[in-house]
Amino acid sequence: MKKYRCIVCDYVYDPVKGDPDNGIKPGTEFKDLPDDWLCPLCGVGKDQFVPLDEKSEETNKEIDMFCYQCSQTAKGTGCTVKGVCGKEPTVARLQDNLLFAIKGISAYLYHARELGYTDPEVDAFIEKGFYTTLTNVNFDAMDLVKLALEAGEMNIKTMQLLKKAHIDNYGEPVPTEVPTGTKKGHGIIVTGHSLKALEELLKQTEGKGINIYTHSETMPAHGYPGLHKYPHLVGQLGKAWFDQKETFSKYPVAILATSNCVLLPKDEYKDRLFTSGVAQVPDVIHIEDYDFTPVIEKALSLPELPEEPGKIVLTTGFGASTILSLKDKIKELVKAGKIKRFFLVGGCDSPLPMAKYYREFVEKLPEDTIVLTLACGKYRFNDLQLGDIEGIPRLIDLGQCNDAIVGIDIVAALSELFGLEINDLPLTFILSWMEQKAAAILWSLLYLNIKDMYLGPIIPGWANDDIVNYLVENYGITPIGDPEEDIKKIMG
Ligand code: SF4
Ligand code: SF4
Numbered sequence: 001m002k003k004y005r006c007i008v009c010d011y012v013y014d015p016v017k018g019d020p021d022n023g024i025k026p027g028t029e030f031k032d033l034p035d036d037w038l039c040p041l042c043g044v045g046k047d048q049f050v051p052l053d054e055k056s057e058e059t060n061k062e063i064d065m066f067c068y069q070c071s072q073t074a075k076g077t078g079c080t081v082k083g084v085c086g087k088e089p090t091v092a093r094l095q096d097n098l099l100f101a102i103k104g105i106s107a108y109l110y111h112a113r114e115l116g117y118t119d120p121e122v123d124a125f126i127e128k129g130f131y132t133t134l135t136n137v138n139f140d141a142m143d144l145v146k147l148a149l150e151a152g153e154m155n156i157k158t159m160q161l162l163k164k165a166h167i168d169n170y171g172e173p174v175p176t177e178v179p180t181g182t183k184k185g186h187g188i189i190v191t192g193h194s195l196k197a198l199e200e201l202l203k204q205t206e207g208k209g210i211n212i213y214t215h216s217e218t219m220p221a222h223g224y225p226g227l228h229k230y231p232h233l234v235g236q237l238g239k240a241w242f243d244q245k246e247t248f249s250k251y252p253v254a255i256l257a258t259s260n261c262v263l264l265p266k267d268e269y270k271d272r273l274f275t276s277g278v279a280q281v282p283d284v285i286h287i288e289d290y291d292f293t294p295v296i297e298k299a300l301s302l303p304e305l306p307e308e309p310g311k312i313v314l315t316t317g318f319g320a321s322t323i324l325s326l327k328d329k330i331k332e333l334v335k336a337g338k339i340k341r342f343f344l345v346g347g348c349d350s351p352l353p354m355a356k357y358y359r360e361f362v363e364k365l366p367e368d369t370i371v372l373t374l375a376c377g378k379y380r381f382n383d384l385q386l387g388d389i390e391g392i393p394r395l396i397d398l399g400q401c402n403d404a405i406v407g408i409d410i411v412a413a414l415s416e417l418f419g420l421e422i423n424d425l426p427l428t429f430i431l432s433w434m435e436q437k438a439a440a441i442l443w444s445l446l447y448l449n450i451k452d453m454y455l456g457p458i459i460p461g462w463a464n465d466d467i468v469n470y471l472v473e474n475y476g477i478t479p480i481g482d483p484e485e486d487i488k489k490i491m492g
Helices: 054-060 089-114 120-132 141-170 195-205 216-223 241-250 293-301 320-324 327-335 353-364 376-380 401-418 436-447 465-475 483-491
Strands: 004-006 049-051 176-179 186-191 210-215 233-236 254-257 273-276 285-287 313-316 341-347 369-374 395-397 427-432 454-456
Touching: 089 120, 089 141, 089 195, 089 436, 089 465, 120 141, 141 195, 141 401, 141 436, 176 216, 176 233, 186 195, 186 216, 186 241, 186 293, 195 210, 195 216, 195 293, 210 216, 210 293, 216 233, 216 241, 216 313, 216 376, 254 293, 273 293, 285 293, 313 395, 320 401, 327 401, 341 353, 341 376, 341 401, 353 376, 353 427, 353 454, 353 483, 369 376, 369 401, 401 436, 427 436
Parallel strands: 186 210, 186 254, 210 233, 254 273, 273 285, 341 369, 341 427, 369 395, 427 454
Antiparallel strands: 004 049, 176 313
């Protein structure tokens, strides 16, 4: 007697036992079940059952999707193989993808709104996107891909909005050297994306003998004249977000986390940590309305840091106008064969071992190449001394992850300068992702139809074979591999 498995909830119909609770006597073969018999666990019909064999038992162990957003959810805990509502795994995953892109957009939109900038078109898209993922609304995979591309377009608008907000308030960034040591005096380390929070803190600490240090995504602040003008904005401590526990333990100063990428703190610095904006951590004081008095009081109560210059000086603040002012020189160097290729190596950093790829990749690039970078992935290699090609720096830091818009503007300008389509330029994108803002940026680049990008450190977990194949076939997305091999392949 053959057993049958429900492909939605994994319930196994065993003919030896039957289904006495629903009037099916033991010994009833699956084929003899009445046509209106329903799965006793999730309520789907007989058409959703397959014969149970060794292979399907193996398949049972995989989670093809996860959704528990409505009361029909399989076994009352989650649809993991297929939705009780009929939702296919690829549709469920594309819904998740859309939500992730929207989360990314929301972060940039939030920081623009902090400075008084909003966009009703983006707000309307966010409503539509959320609504699309409700139960029994949209089961169309290709429409969800279209919506993901629309999310990419909306993310471009949002990054433009935030860039305008930053430039209107703090001026166009200029290349700026950022020291990495400590200055004698009290200190506050600021981590996160909110330039508004940093500005308010700089104003409130003026003349109080407190030095302000940036960390991770805050470093690009040094390039903005309206923030650089504060003499007590003195440098950068630590690298990307995941070194917080080490950096914040090492420097006994007050710490302010202004956005995502705040980690649950170690006890040894929990009482020195403060959050503002969306960031919140249990048992840590949250600052409302940019009144940083508790942070300042804490900083003054702690010992002064010694004067200890850092071993390296970083450079940030390359805005679109700085790069574009060099366009004639760039054109001349490309024509003369002195610049062979541009690389945009950017995105998030993560502690995954594969993330070592990015440093090795940049280190091994030929000397006739230029690297544009942004976001915290740059900390993997921004200490490298790559020199310049006749005055054009080989390593150009464009800023935070939202400054992907600067990268996009530069790419558009190069396309015009050389009279070539973007995909025909001597340019390759080497991307790293960690969280949902990177998902939004990836869809922005796909919206611009940029092809043959390298992606790592891993392929996103929510992309199944269907989604990966679609991205490979339509956009030539390639997972990062061996740095040397990848360079060889790209340089030809
Ligand atoms: S919406 Fe569909 S897939 Fe999600 S829990 Fe409900 S039945 Fe399952
Ligand atoms: S680039 Fe990504 S991972 Fe890094 S701090 Fe920004 S949001 Fe976080």
